[in-house]
Amino acid sequence: MNYWLFKSEPSTWSWEDQVAKGAVGEEWDGVRNYQARNVMREMKIGDRGFFYHSQSEKAVVGIVEVIAEAHPDSTTEDERWECVDIRAVGPLKTPVTLAMCKGDARLAGMVLVNNTRLSVQPVTAEEWRVICEMGGVAP
DNA sequence: GCCAACGTTGGC
DNA sequence: GCCAACGTTGGC
Numbered sequence: 001m002n003y004w005l006f007k008s009e010p011s012t013w014s015w016e017d018q019v020a021k022g023a024v025g026e027e028w029d030g031v032r033n034y035q036a037r038n039v040m041r042e043m044k045i046g047d048r049g050f051f052y053h054s055q056s057e058k059a060v061v062g063i064v065e066v067i068a069e070a071h072p073d074s075t076t077e078d079e080r081w082e083c084v085d086i087r088a089v090g091p092l093k094t095p096v097t098l099a100m101c102k103g104d105a106r107l108a109g110m111v112l113v114n115n116t117r118l119s120v121q122p123v124t125a126e127e128w129r130v131i132c133e134m135g136g137v138a139p
Numbered sequence: 140g141c142c143a144a145c146g147t148t149g150g151c
Numbered sequence: 152g153c154c155a156a157c158g159t160t161g162g163c
Contacts, residue, residue, distance in 0.1 A: 009161090033146075054161060098162080117145060117160050 003123040004039065004049035005112060006064065006086065015051050015061045018088045025067045025087030028120070029075045036120040040084050041070045049086060050123060050131065052112070059095035060131055064088055093136030106130050 006028060008014070018026065031037055043066045051062040068085035101107045107130060111121040123131075132139040 007161090035146090058162075115145090116143095116162065119160085 002042070002044065002047045003125060003128040004043060004047060004066075005052055005060070005121045005123050006049050007052045007054050007119040007121070009055050010053045010057060011055070015053065015088070015091070018051060018062070018064065018086070019091075021087065023087055025085045027074060027083050027085050029073045029083045031073070031083060031120060032081060033119065035118055037070075037080075037082055039118075039120045039122060040082060042122070043069060043084050045069060048089070048128070050128075051088070053095075057095070058098040060092060060097075060135065061095045062088060062091045063137070090137070092132075094134070096131050096134045100134060101131070104130065104134070 028040070031040065045066055045068065047066040049064045049066065050060045051064050052060050064086040066084050067087050070082040070084055072079060073081040073083045098112065101110060102113055107113060107127055110123070110127050111118060115121070129139045
């Protein structure tokens with residue numbers, strides 16, 4: 001099992017929107033960045049991911065599961081762009097803010113901390129464990 | 140609202 | 152294939 005992080009502006013697509021989709025889930029569409037697309041191509045069904053709110057909130061707020069592997073993005077005719085489908089698993093008991101991540105030496109190498117502009121990222125097993133711990137949920 | 144970082148585009 | 156110009160993202 002691998003771990004990932006999905007970044008979204010809450011005003012565009014929030015954790016609450018994702019939860020509202022329930023088990024059916026939703027395409028993680030609209031990605032127009034090769035690096036982020038390549039990350040999504042690595043994902044397998046059953047992989048887990050963090051749902052991160054960018055902009056005003058800047059915090060990991062929930063956990064999602066990959067329910068469909070990379071396929072063409074239905075929001076464009078351009079066949080270069082692909083996306084996966086994800087469903088909400090559950091919220092963190094305590095949101096884990098970017099400031100908290102920056103303040104923890106164990107997360108110093110995290111993509112979230114070092115490459116702010118990448119919207120879909122890999123997360124290591126260790127980072128996953130640490131953030132779940134800070135968020136008050138089982139890994 | 141500003142700006143740094145970074146990705147993309149297009150002229151040469 | 153290089154690089155300047157431009158656009159976008161996201162933290163502050």
